[in-house]
Amino acid sequence: MGKIKYKEVTDSFAKIAIPGGDSGSRKSIGTNDMIEEVFYIRLDKLIPFKNQAREIFDEKDLNELAESIKHYGVRQPLTIIRSPFVDDKFEIVSGERRARAAEIAGLDNVPCVVLKDYNEAEVAALLENIHRSNLHPVELARAIKSLISTTGRSAEELFKALGISRTSGYETLKILELPEDVLKYLMQHNIRDRDTIRALQKSKDPLKLLEKKKTKAQRSSSVMRVSLKAGEFAIQKRAIAKLSDNEKSKLRILLEEILKEL
Amino acid sequence: MESIDGITQNGMIKMTGVIQSSISRALSARGIQHIPKATKFNVRYTVADTRKVVSSFVSSKMKVKKKIQCFYNFKGGVGKTTVCFQVASHLSIMGFNVLVIDADPQGHLSTSLGFDNTDRFYTLHDAISGVKSIGEIIKNVYEGLDCIPSNLSLTKAEVTLNELPKREERVKLLIQEVADKYDFIIFDTNPTISYLNRNIITCSDIINIVVETQAYALNGVKLLMNDMQSFVSHMMMEMPEILMFPNKYEDRSATSAEAMTVLSKYYSEYLMPNFAIRKSEEFNVSSKLSKPLAFFCRNNSIAFEDIIEVIYYILEKSCEKIGR
Secondary structure, three states: OOOOOOOOOOHHHHHHHOOOOOOOOOOOOOOHHHOOOEEEEEHHHEEEOOOOOOOOOOHHHHHHHHHHHHHHOOOOOEEEEEOOOOOOOEEEEEOHHHHHHHHHOOOOEEEEEEEOOHHHHHHHHHHHHHHHOOOOHHHHHHHHHHHHHHHOOOHHHHHHHHOOOHHHHHHHHHHHHOOHHHHHHHHHOOOOOHHHHHHHHHOOOHHHHHHHHHHHHHOOOOOOEEEEEOOEEEEEOHHHHHOOHHHHHHHHHHHHHHHHHO | OOOOOOEOHHHHHHHHOOOHHHHHHHHHHOOOOOOOOOOOOOOOEOHHHHHHHHHHHOHHHEEEOOOEEEEEOOOOOOOHHHHHHHHHHHHHHOOOOEEEEEEOOOOHHHHHOOOOOOOOOOOHHHHHOOOOOHHHHOEEEEOOEEEEOOOHHHHHHHHHHHHOOOOOOHHHHHHHHHHHHOOEEEEEEOOOOOHHHHHHHHHOOEEEEEEEOOHHHHHHHHHHHHHHHHHHHHOOOOOOEEEEEEEOEOOOOHHHHHHHHHHHHHOHHHEOOOOOOEOOHHHHHHHHHOOOHHHOOOOOOHHHHHHHHHHHHHHHHHEEEOOO
């Protein structure tokens, strides 16, 4: 026909008409019986998932969660799957922290969603953990690697399912090329910033580099300096900007104490 | 002037895309006479004769691969029924054997086909509930075109389907019984998300989405695509092929032009490039007379021209060429 005109789309039109964004969560007729229901399952029926991605469980963190569970209960159901290895048990695909905390809180049973497909479960487990609280990059890399070998999916397929970009996906996997001792150190000290990890990957002897960092961390350095000259105060505080958030809040508490004394 | 239900030579030219002399040669080779009542200025041929001529140029050269189609959208008033009626009736005039199924309890497609929706007849519900076999409820409209009409009783299908096992696949099972008799089985749906529509999506090879070139209609498409995606993934089926037809395009309207920009930007994979069905009074007249465009339209009808383009696009997507 060739008579069609096109016109630039106005904002008001675009707002109504352009696809994307919301509404993925709407559940509509005809799909009801495919959506998993929530069941209350006894805690002693639950065992850890064989491919649990999380390796670190912080005790303090667990106790805090247990405290909140005592008050409010388990607010979000766990995702579990019937174990193919142990009869009459369910593996916890996601929510092992919640399960442990619920045990500390003295609960007998917890709300659970039961998944149907074991292969899907592995991806789902990782997905939920990534989204809920930040896995250490080493944990993430190990989990992706194990998914690649167990599900037979390609790395790129998994990156897509996990919602991470190709480049950052491969970068994460590359972490595993570091020596085991280094990986352990990274996890124990919760070192996760990209710059440090990249520096380690570049260096010929990453262990030595780590030692250096350690000694550097123990050396004392000036953060701020207050000087008095002819009745005028001068403050040097450039180093404050380089502090981590944690260090900053420590400093704040100290400074507040000083303020009280004044 | 009394109208005659027949097709002019000009109509045949439009439907086949061949030149006048090929048509007149094809007519005389078969010894076909025009309908006697015709005047000198209104020479028309019967549907049966037209099918013989047109099919020699069109349907005999194609093998239908994607037989089951529907016109779907849960935005109302976008022209689903109108386009569905035109496509189905002209496909049959072009020589294909078509079964068109009215799955809208409002029964407007049935009205277009000449049924009075206060009449008593069996609907798809009677087949779903098992009262009648699907063969028993099919009515003939004219040669090459059968239909299953509808009226308000079809609303009962929701409850019936809900109580049956495989409630998303009942229609698919029913259709299998008669599928061999037809080249195309075309559903017209009602604008809702219902079990009946789920059934139709489940059995369709091609989903034709008619989109009005207006903001709300595009908003509806956005919801529709989201919903279909989640449905097919829950059903673990492959997404049927989707074709989109912009409708009621108005040359002088700015919103039409904006809508075309959005459509071509976000849905170009489903669209025929640079095409929209233009708004035309002839579609309304066609529904009013309960007659396909070819029975009455003028030689230079834009509505007829657009519908033929739609049909060729559907044929291109659903057929394989055979022979030369």
